[in-house]
Amino acid sequence: MEIQEVIRYLKEYDGPEIKLMEVCGTHTASIFKSGIRSLISPKITLISGPGCPVCVTPTAYIDKCIEYATKDNHILLTFGDMMKVPGTEGSLSDMKGKGAKVELMYSPFEAVEKAQANPDITYVVAAVGFETTAPAYALMMQQAVSKEVKNIRLVTALKTVIPALTWICENQQDIDGFICPGHVSTIIGSVPYEALAEKYKKPFVVAGFEAEHILAVIYDIVRQIEKGEHKVKNLYSNAVHDEGNPKALNVLETFFEPGPAMWRGLGVIEGSGLYLKDTFYDGGSRGLDKDMQLPAGCSCGDVIVGKINPDQCPMFKTKCSPMTPFGPCMVSAEGACGIWYRNK
Numbered sequence: 001m002e003i004q005e006v007i008r009y010l011k012e013y014d015g016p017e018i019k020l021m022e023v024c025g026t027h028t029a030s031i032f033k034s035g036i037r038s039l040i041s042p043k044i045t046l047i048s049g050p051g052c053p054v055c056v057t058p059t060a061y062i063d064k065c066i067e068y069a070t071k072d073n074h075i076l077l078t079f080g081d082m083m084k085v086p087g088t089e090g091s092l093s094d095m096k097g098k099g100a101k102v103e104l105m106y107s108p109f110e111a112v113e114k115a116q117a118n119p120d121i122t123y124v125v126a127a128v129g130f131e132t133t134a135p136a137y138a139l140m141m142q143q144a145v146s147k148e149v150k151n152i153r154l155v156t157a158l159k160t161v162i163p164a165l166t167w168i169c170e171n172q173q174d175i176d177g178f179i180c181p182g183h184v185s186t187i188i189g190s191v192p193y194e195a196l197a198e199k200y201k202k203p204f205v206v207a208g209f210e211a212e213h214i215l216a217v218i219y220d221i222v223r224q225i226e227k228g229e230h231k232v233k234n235l236y237s238n239a240v241h242d243e244g245n246p247k248a249l250n251v252l253e254t255f256f257e258p259g260p261a262m263w264r265g266l267g268v269i270e271g272s273g274l275y276l277k278d279t280f281y282d283g284g285s286r287g288l289d290k291d292m293q294l295p296a297g298c299s300c301g302d303v304i305v306g307k308i309n310p311d312q313c314p315m316f317k318t319k320c321s322p323m324t325p326f327g328p329c330m331v332s333a334e335g336a337c338g339i340w341y342r343n344k
Contacts, residue, residue, distance in 0.1 A: 003212050006219045013041035013222060019174055020044065020221055021306055023161065024051040024181035025334025026209055032343035034211035040218065047306035048339075050164050051181050053129045054081050054332035055304055056263040057157045060288040061128075062087035064155055068124040068283065069100035077105040077114075078126040081332045084325055108140040115144070115151045124283050127156045131187040134158045134274055135248040138255040141281065153283035154276060159261055162192050163272035167263075169200040172305060177203040177221040179214065182236050189244030190234040201230045208236040262289040264328065265301030300327030303336050310340040317341060 022028055028048045031037065037046060050056050062085055069076040069092065076092070083093040083102075096102040105111065108125060115123045127137045137154065144152050161184050168175065180193055185206045193204035203224040207217040217235050224231060234240050252274070261273025268289050276282045298320065299313035310316050310329065320326040322338055329337035 001219075003215065006215050007039050010040040010044065010215065010219060010222065013043055015043065015226060017043045018045070018176045018222060018225060019047060020177045020179060020218065021047050021049045021168070021175050022051070022179040022207075022214075023049040023165065024179075024183065025055075025332070025336065025339065026183065027051070027179055027181070027207060027214060028336055029334070029339050029343075030209050030211065030214060032339055034214070036211060036214060036218075039215065044218065044222065046218075047175075047309070048303065048336035049168065049178075049306055050263060050266065050304045051130075051161075052304075052329070052332050052334040052336070053133075053157070053159060054085060055300065055328045055335045056159065056164075056265065057082075057085065057128055057328060058262040058264050058288060059087055060262070061155070061157045062092065063089075064284060064288055065092060065124070065126050066090075066095050066100065068153075068155065069095055069102045073120060074122045074124055075101045075103055075114075076124045076126060077103055077111050079128070080104050082126055082128060084322075084331045085328045086325065108136050109143065111152055112140060112143050112147065112149055115149045116147065119151055122151045122153060124153045124155060127154045127158055129158055130161055130181075130184050131248075131252070132183040134256065135187065135245075135251055138251040141255045141276070141278070142251065144281070145278075152281060154281055154285065155283040156273070156275060156285040157261075157288075158256070158274035159263065159272050160258070160274065162188070162196070163269045164263060164266065165193075165196055167266055167269050168305060169196060169202070172307075175202070175306065176225055177205070179217050179221070180204050180206040182206060182208050182240065185234075185236065185240045185244075187245050187248050190232055190240060190242050191244070193232045197230050197232045203230050204232045206232075206234045206236045206240050208239065259286065260289065263304075265304035298326045300329045300337070303329050310337040311344060313337070
């Protein structure tokens with residue numbers, strides 16, 4: 001079917017109201033930049049899910065990173081999108097301004113190089129992400145172990161998507177279908193969604209990131225719902241294989257094991273965290289299950305699970321902005337609040 005026919009069908013759709021969740025923050029950004037909401041019927045609602053790893057990271061994790069950054073002979077390495085996430089008493093950016101030792105990294109492998117060059121300093125890596133980025137940390141650990149580098153620690157907030165989608169299906173019954181994350185699916189494949197589709201009777205369709213890809217997925221899900229179907233489909237087959245990436249999955253299994261993890265806005269989800277098997281290199285990642293209260297009026301928790309859109313938060317574009325964020329959804333490039341702020 002030609003893309004114009006797809007757009008015409010979606011624009012003219014006049015059936016029962018349908019609510020679809022795009023799980024990935026990159027999809028949210030693409031939907032805004034492409035103006036997709038203006039191309040579909042008002043009876044088809046798109047909501048953002050917990051597909052931003054920074055956004056679901058609990059306050060206690062930030063506090064742990066700050067603890068290391070202020071410790072003698074320790075340096076914290078992090079990606080830039082973590083710098084402004086609020087902790088209990090400030091962000092990493094705030095603490096760096098007060099003398100905390102925080103350095104930006106562009107690749108986890110920098111930690112191995114720095115640790116080798118400075119054996120008297122312990123380099124603590126803030127390892128945050130989903131299955132997309134977790135293999136890079138596993139390969140970093142493989143390199144550190146093979147080179148016998150001992151002055152590295154990981155504080156992990158690595159999470160897996162399937163347990164979170166299970167939580168959403170159990171607790172948000174009004175969602176009719178899911179636009180599955182393209183990046184994560186390149187690692188895990190499309191097969192893991194099959195059990196969810198069968199149990200909860202909802203379509204799960206893997207999407208790429210171009211506007212045509214997303215429109216095609218929305219069309220497919222709407223048509224499935226109209227037919228009473230609940231299939232898993234992979235419409236990003238040039239990058240996603242049904243069984244995923246075996247090499248990436250194998251290196252993950254070698255260095256990490258699952259355990260309970262706190263998701264901001266969702267709570268503790270069993271088996272959703274990835275933790276180092278080699279506890280020598282672990283910087284105290286387990287037990288960071290305290291989801292500190294956000295400032296009064298901040299609705300990040302409701303945004304993350306799709307209960308409200310960012311512009312329904314009373315702080316949106318008033319007290320909360322990318323320069324003065326109250327919650328993590330406004331900070332990350334994949335955070336729904338930040339995306340809405342920049343594009344709406």
